[in-house]
Amino acid sequence: MNDNGQENEFSDELISAYLDGELHGDELDRVSEWLQSSTEAQQTLAELEALRSSLQSLPRNQMDGDFGSRVQRLAEKTMLQSPANVNQKNNIGQESSTDQPMDPVISPRKDPPVTRGDRGWYRGAAWGVAAIAAALAMALFLPEREPTENVAMQNPAAVKDRGDAEPGYQSEEFRTAAVELDGQKSLAKESDVLAGESGAGPPPGENNELRSFSAGARDEVEHDFTEGLGDANANARFAGGRSESSGERLDAAKQRPEPLVRARERAALAGNLAAPSSPAETVASHGSVDDLAAATSPSVDVPMAESAESKVGGGGFAVKLYSSTDQRQEMADEAFADADPLASLQPAGGNGAEENLLAMSNLPGPPDFVVMLDAVSGVDVASELARNLQAQNISLRESPGQTYFRRQGIQDRDEAANRGRELGELVPSDKLKGDPGFPENRAVILDQTNPPSDDVDSDDTAEALTEEPAEEAEEAQSSELKQDLPARRLLDAIAVGGTELIYVEASRSQIGAMLAEMDVQAKLYPGAALAGSAMFGANNNREQLRKTMREGDAETVHPDAGSPGDDYEQEEDSVESELGRAPDIAPVPGIDDKRAALVRVLFVLRTAIPQAGAAALEGAAQPAADITSESSDQ
């Protein structure tokens, strides 16, 4: 070997490979021999070793704390915003050379893209897709099927293209169905379907099989539901509308188009809420729990409600509105399958339940209805809520907590919690000072009257969510989603402030229309209105409520009073007793006549992905490309 020119470089390359342990056989023997005889080769090797040492001595860089959750939020957002992009190839693979593909790349799905611009049609189609998705309400208890079979039934091509590894967190079936089906675009159209069922013959395009299935499924539901009442978990099962195996049964449900059921439920709900009685007056005029329950229970024309009423003495409930994507529904449903429906409002319920109760003590009045909104992420809930609230011309008014966090630019929940503890010192508000845990950030109040908050220093801490601050105007234009400011504020509230309670005061028709149009899973618990009433009634002195809750006295309130189940009768006495000690349960002081005429609904948010929301709005991920190929296509 010589030490000059190309041969020298080749030799050094051998030394480099020798250093890496990548030489074998003859090459290894040659280089080993050379290193023994050549000081220059030895020096080269030493330099390369030093080089390696220098590189390996570089400090390790680490990601910041909540990277994992950020990734999941971004993934959520990417799925929600650009489903088509997820499967879109970009030019990386095309511009790169492909030497030896390791594995074939599964073909991108051919689903037509669904954009926000298509949303109106998309939502309309979604109503039609009730034929697939909405049957969940009844088919929760139907016989199980194998998941792969379900996928095959819905979209055989998808199975072929994707193999068996369809991830549970994606929702292609819905998008596919939404595109393929020409669904009804409004509740009115669904009402037409109902009319057709009731004797006018099948509506155009309706499938007779659906109705025959509907009847059979209803029988099964009744049977299962009745049996379920004897179960120790009946309460949760009622509340969640699920049995232990209902997760699997959801798969079967997706195979059975059932628009009639959902249309009936929605129509019944809207009709009931549109009834011309004031819940506040109703509550005030009834002395017994049964009367109250009857007064607050909508006569929802579904067997589940009937069964529930027969078993729990009028605490009926069970309106399920399913119209989100199948898999998102399933995720949300799975997440809360065994959850106590009112755990988040119960003392010692965990996960901020105490804060929620404290937050409730700051609400304008007791709720007439409690509606659980179950979704995968805060994005789902906030966008749907904001859109429907706007459609119903219901104003949003954020709590001082949200205002503060937003103005401070706090985007992290932990930071918000820490700052919240400091807030008593930072904000000259008696309310805040008196509540270092700052539970106000748990609730957002939405109402028609939109009065300025008298409880806080409104100049600095409260402002209408619908009023876009000038300094944020430019930012709000940066993306389509950001332009939807109410949605963004709600996302902020949910993701940053940890808001779980959305308190809405509106007319019955507005609330009914909202629920009928919402594309998240909503479960109405009219009986749970008693819980709120009882809490407020038994604790007119809100400071006492605070104190009581701080001391963890679980006997003071019984928020599960309206929740059907085996324990209901035991709770009944307690609740009645509580009500008996609360003669001035309604009208609640501070609620004027105008507001007393409104329905008060407490939306309780339950999201499967914690903290999903505001952060998902920050920095859109680049459109997905086929950069995930395992093939070598650099």
Place this chain on the structure above:
Amino acid sequence: MFDDAQLIDEALAGDAGAFGQLVENYQDRLFNTMVHVTGCREEAEDVVQDAFVQAFLKLDTFQRASAFYTWLYRIAFNISVSRRRRRRPELSVDVSRELTGKEPVDRGEAPEDRLLRDEQISQVHSALAGLNEEHRSILVLREIEGYCYESISEILGLPIGTVRSRLHRARMQLREELKETLQENPE
């Protein structure tokens, strides 16, 4: 302790927590690598974030012919290349300061030793940042990640012979950049 395959199965079944575990398992390793590949912490963070998001979204296409991290690294590398094509790299004398600014400090070192070490680290960072992307990437894969030639070939899509020659040229280029440092502080 779950292995990657199990976590992937669970993630595909809809368990976001399983994917979260995968993220936790590899985020620091990938981030550390991408800091050196991109020469910028913020850029690396974006790349890693995008890589995990894409991995999350495309997990069902992962055929498991390679290790999950290899697949993940490849995603990150492609994202890095794509981003660089869209935006010229912003290399400056501040890069090394940026890279070293947030690094942990060994409190046990004497101040002068720490300063000297920091200076050396800064020089290595600067030298790495001065390499072209091809050389920087392959050096990081080999020297920092410790990949064998076959794995590097797999990730970068290069023949093994090209890996060997490119790695050698990268070392030579870095050696030139660092010659002064190495001479002052021989190992």
